[in-house]
Amino acid sequence: MRRISTKTVIQAVRDLAISANLELGKDVIHAFEEALEKEISPSGKAILAQLIDNAQIAREEKIPICQDTGLVTIFVDLGQEVSIVGGDFKAALEEGIREGYSKGFLRKSVCHPFTRKNTGDNTPLIAHIEIVPGDKLKICVVPKGGGSENMSRVFMLPPSAGWQGVKEHVVRTVNEAGPNPCPPTIVGVGIGGNFEQSAFLSKKALLRPLGSRNSNPELDQMEKELLEEINKTGIGPQGLGGRITSLGAHIIMMPCHIASLPLGINIQCHASRHMEVTL
Amino acid sequence: MKEFSSDRIIELKTPLSIEDIINLRSGNRISISGYIYTARDTAHKRLMELIKSDRELPFPLKGQVIYYVGPSPAPPGRVIGSAGPTTSYRMDPYTPKLLEMGLKGMIGKGRRSDAVREAMVRYRAIYMAATGGAGALISRAVRESTTVAYEDLGPEAVRRLKVERFPAIVVNDILGNDLYEKGQKQYQILS
Structure with missing residues (x-):
C-alpha cells in the first residue's frame, strides 16, 4: 500500500x-480566441475581447x-x-x-x-x-457558479424520444436559459444511466478539454450536430445576440433501463474553471 | 434631443434624473461614474421588510442605481475583489416596488420579468447589463467600497461603490425595448 x-x-x-479560481485554462482562452474570429455580432466580439482581457487581469493581478x-x-x-x-x-x-x-x-x-x-x-x-x-x-x-448551475436540468424522457428528443430538450434548455448562465457556455450532456447518474455524467462531461474530440466517433458526430443546433439560437455572447452561444457540447453516454431515457444537461458558464493534480 | 447612436459610448453620472435616461435606448453602450449601491437576494428581502413596516431604508432610492453583485473579498491593497454582475431575475419579485419608490437604474445580467419591464416603463427607469464573468476586469472601475448595511450577510452586504467609467450596455429602456429579444432575433437561424 x-x-x-x-x-x-x-x-x-x-x-x-x-x-x-485565478487561472483560466489555456483550452478555454483558445476557445475565446477562436470564437472571436468566428463571431459576426459586434457586441458579441466586444464581449469575447473582454473575456480574454479578464482572464489575463485575473492571472496577473491574482484576483478571481x-x-x-x-x-x-x-x-x-x-x-x-x-x-x-x-x-x-x-x-x-x-x-x-x-x-x-x-x-x-x-x-x-x-x-x-x-x-x-x-x-x-x-x-x-x-x-x-x-x-x-x-x-x-x-x-x-x-x-x-450558481448562475449556470441554476439553468441546468434533468429530463426523464420516454425511449421513443430518441436522439431527436434529446436534441430538442437540450436546445430548449439553452433557449430558456438565454443570457442567464453567462454565454458563451459549454453544454455538458449525460445520456442514459438513471436519474442521478445522468446529472453526474453531464457535469463530468464538462471536464473534458474544450476543443478536444470525443473518443467515440458516433458521439463526436452527435456533439457536432448539437453544437450547430445550439449556435443557431442566436443567443450569442452574454445573450446580446450572436452566433457563438456555446463553445462546446460534450456528451457522455451509457446504457439505461429498458423503460427510460434519462437526460442530464449541465450548463457551464464561459468561466469554466477546474484544476487537477495527481499525487 | 436626438437619440444616441449605438456606436458611441455614452457617459452617465449618478444619481440619475429622467433627463439622463429619457433618450437612452436598448443597445446603447454606456459608461457609469459616481456612486452606486450593491444589493442582491437577501438584501432585497430585507429592504422589502423595511418598506412593508414603513421604516427607513439604509440608503436613498430616489434617482439611484442598484448593482446586483456579491464581490469576492478585497485582497490587501485593493478596494474590492472580483466584482461582476449576478443574474437579475432573482430580484424581480422585489423590483417593481423599488422602482415605484424612485429607483432609476439597475445593473445585472439576464432577462427581467414582464412585471419588471412594465414597471420600468411606468416609473421610467432603465436596466443595464455588465459582462457576467468579467469580475476581474470590472473591479478596475471600482474606486471605493463602503459597507452601508447588513454586514452579517458577507458577500451579500449592501455596499456603496464609487465607480469610474463602469462599462455596461442598456438592455431595457423606458420605451419597453429589450436588447436580449432584439439581439437574439437578429442572429438566430431558423431551420
Missing part, C-alpha cells in the same frame, strides 16, 4: 482551489476570474492501492477548501437553504469519489 497523508491532501486541495467562486465539486480518483493516513479523507478535502477560500480571498458562497445564513467558509463541498486501480490519487477541484 502507498501511504498519502491527509496533510498532503489538504495542501493540494487548498492550492487547487486558489489556482482554479469571476466573483462567484462557486460551490465546490471535487472529483477524486482514489487508487485502490493507496492508504490515506493521518485522519478523515473527506474532512481533509473540506479543510483544503476552507483554507483555500480564506487564503485566496475567494468568495464564500454557501448558505442554509431557508435562512440563507452563510456557512462562512465555503463548506460543505460535493465530493464524487471513485475507487480506481493503481496507487495514485487524482483530485480535480471544480468551483462552479
Whole structure:
C-alpha cells in the first residue's frame, strides 16, 4: 500500500482551489480566441475581447476570474492501492477548501437553504469519489457558479424520444436559459444511466478539454450536430445576440433501463474553471 | 434631443434624473461614474421588510442605481475583489416596488420579468447589463467600497461603490425595448 497523508491532501486541495479560481485554462482562452474570429455580432466580439482581457487581469493581478467562486465539486480518483493516513479523507478535502477560500480571498458562497445564513467558509463541498486501480490519487477541484448551475436540468424522457428528443430538450434548455448562465457556455450532456447518474455524467462531461474530440466517433458526430443546433439560437455572447452561444457540447453516454431515457444537461458558464493534480 | 447612436459610448453620472435616461435606448453602450449601491437576494428581502413596516431604508432610492453583485473579498491593497454582475431575475419579485419608490437604474445580467419591464416603463427607469464573468476586469472601475448595511450577510452586504467609467450596455429602456429579444432575433437561424 502507498501511504498519502491527509496533510498532503489538504495542501493540494487548498492550492487547487486558489489556482482554479485565478487561472483560466489555456483550452478555454483558445476557445475565446477562436470564437472571436468566428463571431459576426459586434457586441458579441466586444464581449469575447473582454473575456480574454479578464482572464489575463485575473492571472496577473491574482484576483478571481469571476466573483462567484462557486460551490465546490471535487472529483477524486482514489487508487485502490493507496492508504490515506493521518485522519478523515473527506474532512481533509473540506479543510483544503476552507483554507483555500480564506487564503485566496475567494468568495464564500454557501448558505442554509431557508435562512440563507452563510456557512462562512465555503463548506460543505460535493465530493464524487471513485475507487480506481493503481496507487495514485487524482483530485480535480471544480468551483462552479450558481448562475449556470441554476439553468441546468434533468429530463426523464420516454425511449421513443430518441436522439431527436434529446436534441430538442437540450436546445430548449439553452433557449430558456438565454443570457442567464453567462454565454458563451459549454453544454455538458449525460445520456442514459438513471436519474442521478445522468446529472453526474453531464457535469463530468464538462471536464473534458474544450476543443478536444470525443473518443467515440458516433458521439463526436452527435456533439457536432448539437453544437450547430445550439449556435443557431442566436443567443450569442452574454445573450446580446450572436452566433457563438456555446463553445462546446460534450456528451457522455451509457446504457439505461429498458423503460427510460434519462437526460442530464449541465450548463457551464464561459468561466469554466477546474484544476487537477495527481499525487 | 436626438437619440444616441449605438456606436458611441455614452457617459452617465449618478444619481440619475429622467433627463439622463429619457433618450437612452436598448443597445446603447454606456459608461457609469459616481456612486452606486450593491444589493442582491437577501438584501432585497430585507429592504422589502423595511418598506412593508414603513421604516427607513439604509440608503436613498430616489434617482439611484442598484448593482446586483456579491464581490469576492478585497485582497490587501485593493478596494474590492472580483466584482461582476449576478443574474437579475432573482430580484424581480422585489423590483417593481423599488422602482415605484424612485429607483432609476439597475445593473445585472439576464432577462427581467414582464412585471419588471412594465414597471420600468411606468416609473421610467432603465436596466443595464455588465459582462457576467468579467469580475476581474470590472473591479478596475471600482474606486471605493463602503459597507452601508447588513454586514452579517458577507458577500451579500449592501455596499456603496464609487465607480469610474463602469462599462455596461442598456438592455431595457423606458420605451419597453429589450436588447436580449432584439439581439437574439437578429442572429438566430431558423431551420
